Amino acid sequence: MTEVAGHHREDLSIDQQLALRTASRKLGEEFASIYGTETIERFLHSSYDQFATGSTVPNFLPLLAERFARQRLTALARVEGHGDDSRPVVLFLCVHNAGRSQMALGFFEHLAGDAAIAWSGGSEPGVEINPSAVAAMAERGIDISTEYPKPWTDEVVRAADVVVTMGCGDACPIFPGKRYENWILDDPAGQDVEQVRPVRDEIERRVRVLLDELSVPAAHLGRG
Template sequence: MTDVVWHHREDLSIDQHLALRTAAARLKVQFDAYYGAETIERFLHSSYDQFATGSTIPNFLPLLAERFARQRLTALAKVEGHQDDGRPVVLFLCVHNAGRSQMALGFFEHLAGDQAVGWSGGSEPGIEVNPAAIAAMAERGIDISTEYPKPWTDEVVRAADVVVTMGCGDACPIFPGKRYENWDLADPNGLEVADIRPIRDEIERRVRELLGELAVPAVSGR
């Protein structure tokens, strides 16, 4: 792959440079039928910058950038009609993408399995997922500890079939003709696990209801 972006980045260490080059190569294998090297590296570059200013773990940034770039390129490919496997896509949005939307995504992926696609984002992404929310979800056997706060982007919103908003107000993106739902839920930020449990349980109820409306049956036994 031609080094379109990274040789201009003097802020990167040698290890980060190599990690991003490797990430770009993996993304090219997945998306080169639709997009050229320059587009793929541009998405990886901008995804890296989304996390670079707030992350306290620089060595983890290339992996975060690759994961986010893969989601964005998948969304763009759907929007542009290059690929669409027919599965419904639901995007969960809140302010920090650290509590409500992450719990909703956790339940959605747990219950839907591979029958649907779930994404999440925030209007003002935090630094990490709320540890108390992680603990509350672990009580239900769902691990959201590997998730990370991230922003939304236009292609991700446009690719979603349903956009569920939770407290982001006027900052939530609006695209005409798209299905929106607003879930009025308390913000778990700063709460103890005991206080988060009722929020968690209400999120599960709403996710199950949404899956029913989408005709996506819960995975057996869940």
């Protein structure tokens, strides 16, 4: 290919090119029984393009692209009926995918374990996770510092059983037949940890209710 995700190869460092080739090989091994090389590379390169414009950490881009492509390919496989995974899938959406939806994802994954799947996304993804949200979640023993703001894609929304929106308004995607919930929560953007704690605790309460409604047993989570 002469371009990678809209960027000429000469625009990428040798390390980036090698990292993308490694990512392509890993994804190819994971999804070999479902998708061909062309589909996998298309998802990897378009995922790279999602982050290339606004990222301030170019050396991290191939890893972000690999993680996002893996999520999208997993979602597409579910939509197309590959595999026999009956676990419920929940998608948490907010504007920047930097605070509310990331805290919800953190609680959901921590409490549900392997019994359910959760993803998150934003209508206008930010550059990094809100540090106050990271700190507030760390107080509960949950590390969301390795997460990253990302957009949603059609296959991810279509694969979800429940779509939880938080402040993205008309920008939130609507697909017929999906279960939607709109959680009205204060936006933690620009807030300190003390201001974020009440939002965090309300998110935990709502996640626990949702897990109960989905008949997913929630693990114990001690107070920090």
